[in-house]
Amino acid sequence: MFARKDLLGLRDLSEDEIMTILETAKIMKEKIDNPSLRSDELKKSSIVTMFYENSTRTRMSFMLAGDYLGAMVKDLGVATSSVNKGESLIDTGKTLDQMGINVMIIRHRMTGAADVLARNVNASVINAGDGSNEHPTQALLDLFTIMDYKKHFDGLNVTILGDISHSRVARSNAFGLTKLGANVTLAGPSTLISGSMRSLGVDVTSDIKGAIANADVIMGLRIQFERQKNMPFPGLREYSSLFGINAETLKSAKKDVLIMHPGPVNRGVELATEVVDGKNSVINIQVKNGVAVRMAILKLLTDANR
Amino acid sequence: MKLLIKGGRVIDPANGVDSVKDVLVNGGSIELVDDNISSEADEVIDAAGKWVVPGLIDLHVHLREPGYERKETIKTGSMAAAAGGFTTICAMPNTNPVTDNEIVVEYIKLKAEREAAVNVLPIGAITKGQNGEELADIGRMAAVGACALSEDGKSVENAALMKTALKYAGMFALPVFDHCEDKLLAGKGQINAGDRAALLGLKGISCDSEEVIVSRDMILAQSVGAPIHLCHISTAGSVELIRQAKERGVKVTAEATPHHFTLSEEDITEYDANFKMNPPLRSKKDVEAIKQALKDNIIEVIATDHAPHHIDEKNCEFENAANGIIGLETALPLAITELVEGGWLTEYELVEKMSANPARILGRSDIGNLSVGSRADITVIDPDREYCIDKEKMYSKGKNTPFHGRRVKGIAACTIVGGRVAAEYGRLR
Numbered sequence: 032m033f034a035r036k037d038l039l040g041l042r043d044l045s046e047d048e049i050m051t052i053l054e055t056a057k058i059m060k061e062k063i064d065n066p067s068l069r070s071d072e073l074k075k076s077s078i079v080t081m082f083y084e085n086s087t088r089t090r091m092s093f094m095l096a097g098d099y100l101g102a103m104v105k106d107l108g109v110a111t112s113s114v115n116k117g118e119s120l121i122d123t124g125k126t127l128d129q130m131g132i133n134v135m136i137i138r139h140r141m142t143g144a145a146d147v148l149a150r151n152v153n154a155s156v157i158n159a160g161d162g163s164n165e166h167p168t169q170a171l172l173d174l175f176t177i178m179d180y181k182k183h184f185d186g187l188n189v190t191i192l193g194d195i196s197h198s199r200v201a202r203s204n205a206f207g208l209t210k211l212g213a214n215v216t217l218a219g220p221s222t223l224i225s226g227s228m229r230s231l232g233v234d235v236t237s238d239i240k241g242a243i244a245n246a247d248v249i250m251g252l253r254i255q256f257e258r259q260k261n262m263p264f265p266g267l268r269e270y271s272s273l274f275g276i277n278a279e280t281l282k283s284a285k286k287d288v289l290i291m292h293p294g295p296v297n298r299g300v301e302l303a304t305e306v307v308d309g310k311n312s313v314i315n316i317q318v319k320n321g322v323a324v325r326m327a328i329l330k331l332l333t334d335a336n337r
Numbered sequence: 338m339k340l341l342i343k344g345g346r347v348i349d350p351a352n353g354v355d356s357v358k359d360v361l362v363n364g365g366s367i368e369l370v371d372d373n374i375s376s377e378a379d380e381v382i383d384a385a386g387k388w389v390v391p392g393l394i395d396l397h398v399h400l401r402e403p404g405y406e407r408k409e410t411i412k413t414g415s416m417a418a419a420a421g422g423f424t425t426i427c428a429m430p431n432t433n434p435v436t437d438n439e440i441v442v443e444y445i446k447l448k449a450e451r452e453a454a455v456n457v458l459p460i461g462a463i464t465k466g467q468n469g470e471e472l473a474d475i476g477r478m479a480a481v482g483a484c485a486l487s488e489d490g491k492s493v494e495n496a497a498l499m500k501t502a503l504k505y506a507g508m509f510a511l512p513v514f515d516h517c518e519d520k521l522l523a524g525k526g527q528i529n530a531g532d533r534a535a536l537l538g539l540k541g542i543s544c545d546s547e548e549v550i551v552s553r554d555m556i557l558a559q560s561v562g563a564p565i566h567l568c569h570i571s572t573a574g575s576v577e578l579i580r581q582a583k584e585r586g587v588k589v590t591a592e593a594t595p596h597h598f599t600l601s602e603e604d605i606t607e608y609d610a611n612f613k614m615n616p617p618l619r620s621k622k623d624v625e626a627i628k629q630a631l632k633d634n635i636i637e638v639i640a641t642d643h644a645p646h647h648i649d650e651k652n653c654e655f656e657n658a659a660n661g662i663i664g665l666e667t668a669l670p671l672a673i674t675e676l677v678e679g680g681w682l683t684e685y686e687l688v689e690k691m692s693a694n695p696a697r698i699l700g701r702s703d704i705g706n707l708s709v710g711s712r713a714d715i716t717v718i719d720p721d722r723e724y725c726i727d728k729e730k731m732y733s734k735g736k737n738t739p740f741h742g743r744r745v746k747g748i749a750a751c752t753i754v755g756g757r758v759a760a761e762y763g764r765l766r
Contacts, residue, residue, distance in 0.1 A: 119649070119653060141657065142656060143538075143654060164537065164539070
C-alpha cells in the first residue's frame with residue numbers, strides 16, 4: 032500500500048512503504064532493459080522537474096523514468112524562469128499547479144524547501160534533494176542496490192564515509208537503513224561528522240580502519256571543499272591519504288564488500304580509481320537502479336493521487 | 338481626572354511593598370498609596386483579587402518604524418504593548434534608516450507622541466548604519482532622549498570599537514544593550530545545534546557563538562569600568578559566565594525572553610518558521626538553566642524581543658524566513674504560567690523583573706515604581722484568568738507566534754498610561 036501525496040524523505044516512510052517502492056522498482060528495472068515491456072501507464076500524467084541546484088544524473092534519471100512510463104515530462108529551466116525575477120518558490124509552485132501538473136520534482140539548496148512546496152500545491156511533490164536534509168530517491172536506489180546484492184538488510188553493516196555533516200545522501204540512507212535493520216556507521220574526519228547524528232540511531236566515528244573492517248557495504252561520499260575558505264581539513268592530499276579508500280585499505284575489508292558512491296566521484300580523493308573500477312564496485316549499477324526506483328516512485332505516487 | 342484603584346494587592350518592589358492597598362492617581366502622577374483611601378474619584382477600578390503593579394517595561398522591542406511599516410508601526414506596536422500590560426517600551430534601532438543619529442531619534446519620539454498608546458523610548462545604534470565601522474552620533478542621540486545603545490541583531494565584531502563604545506557611552510550614562518553572537522561561529526545555522534537539527538537536517542547554531550561574545554564583552558565592560566546589559570541570553574554556558582562575572586564585580590545585567598524560558602528546540606515543528614529566532618530555541622538543559630538564572634537573579638530582566646514580521650517573510654523556505662516572533666501580547670501570561678505557576682519566581686520577583694529592574698537599568702526613577710509623584714503608569718493584573726492565546730485578536734501587525742492556541746493563565750486586566758486607562762483585558766479602550 033502506498034497512499035501518500037508526496038515523497039519528501041525517508042524519515043517518515045514506514046518499512047512497508049520502503050519495501051513497496053523497492054518491489055515495484057524490480058518490475059520497473061525490466062522495462063529499462065526491454066523496451067517491449069514498456070507501457071504508457073502514466074500517459075495522462077504531467078511531470079515537471081524544478082532544479083534550483085545543478086544535477087546531471089538525478090534530473091536525467093527522473094526525466095527518463097517519466098519518459099519510459101509514457102508521461103509528459105517538462106523541465107522548468109530555473110535559470111531562465113521567473114525565479115530570476117524574484118518569484119517565490121510558493122508562487123512558482125502555485126503557477127505550475129494551475130497548469131495541471133501532477134508531479135513536481137524539486138531540488139533546492141535549502142533544507143525544507145520540498146516540504147514548503149508540498150504544503151502549498153495540490154500536485155505530488157518529490158524531493159530530489161533539499162539542502163543538508165534528505166535525498167530520498169538516492170537512498171532508495173542505494174537500498175535497492177544493496178537488496179539486489181545482499182538479499183537482506185537485517186544485521187548488515189553499512190559504512191558511509193566522507194563529508195557526513197553536509198550530506199543529505201548520508202542522512203536519507205541513515206533513516207532508511209536503520210528502519211530496515213541494518214547497522215549504520217558514519218565515518219569521516221572529526222570536522223565532517225557530528226556526534227548529534229547518533230540521535231538518529233547510527234554510529235559515528237573517525238576510526239576509518241575500524242569502520243571498514245566489518246563493513247558489508249562501503250558508501251563513499253563526494254568531498255566538495257575545493258574552494259572553501261574555512262577548510263575542515265588541510266587539503267585533498269591529506270584527505271585522500273588518511274580517509275580515502277584505495278586497493279591497499281580495501282585489503283582489510285571483507286572480500287565481498289560492496290563499494291558504492293552516489294556520484295559524481297572525485298577519482299583519487301574519496302575513492303581511488305582502482306576501487307571505482309574494481310570488482311567490488313557497483314557504482315554504475317546504481318545509476319541504472321536509480322531510473323528503476325524513480326519509475327516506481329512516479330508510478331506509486333500517481334496511482335495514489337489519481 | 339482622578340482614578341482610584343481599590344483593594345488590590347499592591348506589588349511595588351522598588352519600594353519593598355507587597356500588601357493590599359489603594360492607589361490614587363491624580364492627572365499624570367501617583368498621588369497616594371494607602372490603606373482604604375476614601376477620596377472622590379472620576380473612575381474607580383475594583384482590583385480585589387488582582388495585582389496592582391508598576392506599569393511593565395520592555396527593554397527589547399522592534400517597532401520597525403521607520404522603514405518596515407508593513408511589519409509593524411509605532412502605533413500598532415504600542416497598541417500591542419498596552420494590550421499586553423506594558424506602559425514603556427524601548428525601540429531597537431535596526432530601522433531603515435538605522436536609528437544612528439538624532440534626526441531618526443527625534444522622528445520616533447515625534448511619531449510616538451502623536452500616535453503611540455504607551456511610552457516609546459528610542460534606542461540608538463552603536464555604530465553608523467550598524468556597519469560596525471565607526472561610532473554612531475552617540476552624544477547627539479543622548480541629548481535628544483535616546484534611552485540606550487544597541488547594535489541589536491548582531492554584535493560589534495571589532496572588539497576595539499566595542500570597547501571604545503562602552504567607554505564613550507558611559508560619559509552620557511547610556512546603557513549598552515548587547516546582542517551576543519559571533520557571526521562566523523553561527524555560520525549559516527538555522528536552529529540550535531543539537532538533536533533537532535540532526536533530525537530535521539537544518540544547520541545548527543552552536544552555543545559557543547553566543548558565549549564567546551558574552552565573555553568578550555563582559556571583559557571589555559570590566560576593563561573600562563562600564564555597565565553592560567546582555568540581551569536575550571539563551572544558553573546554560575552564558576548563565577555560568579554571567580554568574581562568574583558578577584562574582585568578580587563586573588557591572589553586568591541580563592535579560593531572558595519568554596520564548597527562551599518556555600520553549601526548547603524539541604518544540605520546533607517541521608520547518609515552521611514561527612519557531613525560527615535568533616538566538617534559537619535551545620535544549621531543555623538550557624531552558625532549565627535560564628529559569629534557574631531568573632530565580633537566582635543572575636538574569637534580572639524579562640524582555641520580549643518582540644519581532645513582528647510580514648506573513649510572506651515567514652511562510653517560505655525555513656532558511657529564507659526572517660528571525661523572530663512577536664511577544665508583547667504573550668509575555669505576561671507566559672511569565673505567570675511558566676515562572677510563577679511553575680514555582681520558579683514569586684509574584685514579587687516577577688514584577689521586579691518586568692518593572693523595577695528594567696527601570697533601574699535605564700536609570701529612570703520616575704517609572705517602574707509606585708512612589709508618590711511617579712508617573713501614573715500602572716498595570717492591574719488578573720492572575721487567575723485562564724484562556725487560549727489567539728493571534729487573530731492581537732494588535733500587532735505581525736502574527737508570527739508559536740504560541741497560538743496555547744493555554745495560559747494571567748492577563749493584564751487594566752493598563753494605565755500617564756493616568757489614563759489605555760487597555761483592559763487585552764482590548765484597547
